[in-house]
Amino acid sequence: MKRVTPVLALGALLLAALPAHATGDGPARRDGYGTKAVYSPGQDPRTYRRPPAGYTAVFTENVSRHGSRSATDAEDGDTVLALWDRAAADGQLTRLGAEFGPDVRALEAAMSAVGYGNLSGRGKDELRATAVRMDKRLPGLFSSIARNGEKIDVVSSGQGRAVDSGTVFATALTDADPALKTAFGPARVDKDLLYFHKSAGGADYQKWLAGDERLASTLESVTDQPATHRAAARVLGRIFAPAFVRRVTGGEFSAVASDITAAEAVYNLYAIAPAMSEESPDGRGWDFGRYLAPRDAAxxxxxxxAEDFYEKGPSFADSDITYRMAGPLLDDLFRQVEAKRDGTGTLGAELRFTHAEEIIPLAALMGLPGSEKPARPGRTYTWADNPWRGAGVASLASNIQWDVFRKGDDYLVRMLYDEKEIPFKAGCKPFSRGSTFYRLGELEKCFDRR
Structure with a gap:
């Protein structure tokens, strides 16, 4: 998040939007965690629709974000502890603030023990549970894979947490059905497919991200405004005495943090804490919610x-730079199903493990729920007028799955997003009215696959 000149009108609009999203413990509270929200399956498996009569599952594939993890580094903890230690020495902590430093140190110790950026216990549980639900959703498929000697391919971005996610997922499937052990070959790495935002194929995107003036000015206008400074003061005021907050705001500790970066660091610890719940002292979670009021967390x-929306998602209405690089991944989803139809493939399942930087553009490219609407010309993305939410689009362990069913020479595809049945984009005609099953040929036509 970057800083520039305050934008009063935008701040007023965003504040007006907050009450509907900033209170309670349900979906609105979840929104406040952004893409660090922990995973929650979107549908009760008992409510899945049955495929049309005569159709049998013959293939499944996914694109999954890695599971819950620790923070990628100690920067946020180091930032707030440097301020906390100074305030403690000066006698400038609130009663609640006196508990903050020890809590941060305990959380940082837990993340260091897991390894920064690595899967947490909760992350492994998320992946195991998703794999078991996949097996239960398609029991006939996995039995036939084992019986017919088909293969299951596991491919990842090559980053540790994605590699480990694939391993945990595959192990859970074989634990649920030991006959599948021979179906798995060596796991593969494909950076161009599953880490495209930093591969050669993303060169144009990388150049745009680093140097686009409209992007930079938009994000700066969102962040550095009076509303953000007020929220930062409230966050810091829970931990530090008013005189110390004024010193931070006045720039005395600018070598450590500004008021906004200090408050962001507190928020980032709050946001990552649920992903580390199993590593908490009692295994029940960390109580970092007490250090931010719900409206400030929101x-x-x-x-x-806003940063993720503009940098990775639907972004500006006149540009597709953020998501067109997901084209090869969408192509691969189709390619695997077409190979099954054409009899040229040997796979019963294709399992991919990647990152939010790939899930978010893929969701925008496919027009998945919440990712259909870019920012209108002259209008800034807000929660008030756009449904895009990081927690809904790409939470930790989020996933897109395609199940394929066959009847004779006819193939149907069903899509699940975070395990919830969803329709394909507008313009794609389902098998029957209101159905979530689509003929492969219809999807090829709808997505203009020639």
Whole structure:
């Protein structure tokens, strides 16, 4: 998140939008965690629709984000502890603030033990549970894979947490059905497919991200405004005495943090804490919610969403630079199903493990729910007028799955997003009215696959 000149009108609009999103413990509270929200399956498996009569599952594939993880580094903890130690020495902590430093040190110790950026216990549980539900959703498929000697391919971005996610997922499937052990070959790495935002194929995107003036000015206008400074003061005021907050705001500790970066660091620890719940002292979670009021957590959650929306998601209405590089991944989804139809493939399942930087553009490219609407010309993305939410688009362990069914020479595809049945984009005609099953040929036509 970057800083520039305050934008009063935008701040007023965003504040007006907050009450509907900033209170309670349900979906609105979840929004405040952004893409660090922990995973929650979107549908009760018992409510899945049955495929049309005569159709049998013959293939499944996914694109999954890695599971819950620790923070990628110690920067946020180091930032707030440097301020906390100074305030403690000066006698400038609130009663609640006196508990903050020890809590941060305990969380940082837990993340260091897991390894920064690595899967947490909760992350492994998320992946195991998703794999078991996949097996139960398609029991006939996995039995036939084992019986017919078909293969299951596991491919990842090559980053540790994605590699480990694939291993945990595959192990859970074989634990659920030991006959599948021979179906798995060596796991593969394909950076161009599953880490495209940093591969050669993303060169244009990388150049745009680093140097686009409109992107930079838009994000700066969102972040550095009076509403953000007020939220930062409230966050810091829970931990530090008013005189110390004024010193931070006045720039005395600018070598450590500004008021906004300090408050962002507190928020980032709050946001990552649920992903580390199993590593908490009692195994029940960390109580970092007491250090931010719900409205302030929502505000900083919104700022994170704005950054992800513009840098990775639907972004500006006149540009597709953020998501067109997901084209090869969408092509691969189709290619695997077409190979099954054409009899040229040997796979019963294709399992891919990647990152939010790939899930978010893929969702925008496919027009998945919440990712259909870019920012209108002259209008800034807000929670008030756009449904895009990081927690809904690409939470930790989020996934897109295609199940394929056959009847004779006819193939149907069903899509699940975070395990919820969803329709394909507008313009794609389902098998029957209101169905979530689509003929492969219809999808090829709808997505203009020639």
């Amino acid at each position: 505000w900083f959650g919104y700022l994170g969403d």
